[in-house]
Amino acid sequence: MTRRFIFALGVVLCVVAIWLFVFYLPSPPLKVTSTTLQSAVGCDFSEDQCVRNIGDTVYRLTGTPSVFKVETPMTFTLQSTALSALSSVEGHLEGRDMYMGKIPLFFTYQNGKFVAQTMVGACTESSMIWTMHLVVEQPNGSVEQLTFDLQSFN
Template sequence: MFNEYANCAISKQTAKLDAKSWSKRPVPLTLDFFLQCHTLCIMQKTCTLTGVFLVTFLTACSDPATIIHESSEKSESSQTSFNCIASAPCKSGGAALWSSAKKLHPETPFELSLALNSSDIEVQSAWLEGTQMYMGTIPVFFTQQQTGLWSAEVMVGACSEPVMEWRLTVKLADLTSEAEYVRNVTFSLYTTQE
């Protein structure tokens, strides 16, 4: 292919020189060289355009549901559906969280327990939000069971995902200093349709 382009470039230069009578070749021959090069350039552009069109057409005609389904299957297979339990709690920012069971189901109440590493820290508020799809904000009401230990009963709605990830955000107030210090800690919870 490169040789054709090189020959084409040389032919164009020869055609220009021939047109100015630098060579003894007849003018129709120079026009023939120019036509061959011009035809080659048009063919190159046409082939490129056809290739781009073909790739675009094939991509656009593929079934988007299949693509989405395959990508969601891959993400689901890499995603866990197990939650932290008392023997292996999830930890974040000096707080430990565990649920009443490894597998949580939507529309079924479950209990969450939260252990804080200081008696001077208390839960101000908490809420759950879906991460894969918007399911609204679900308030979570933690009550203190004993010093540093809080619990809440929670229920979430069902969605179309077989495994749904929920983000629990807990707003903690640190009362150790004169000015109240507020910070958020987050945990992931998973509900499964099984």
């Protein structure tokens, strides 16, 4: 009787250990490099483009028109010194200090640049800070995350 009990207990423990191994073992982390904005306001497209340096790669974000106005179409252009090596750019905008939902950005490759067009809704404040989150994927599978803060005006 005790042998059966010990055997059954051993089987149960093995099943639990396998289950924990399969479902709770952390997967290997992606090679992700992050950069965040240093200033509070962020990108000012009327003065210049936003630039991020990650290793040897330089990313430049520009916006047209130069003033980010609510309920007005805005075109974002991402250029990179490693642009020929990029396989995709995905992203979204979200309010930094106020939840306004996530606004997806659909980038397409056009004339050597990744371009996305979007529009943000009006806020009760006269201006609002939006955070743009971008995920840039290289053909080898490595991923870089870029973050830009943008100010919109009513």
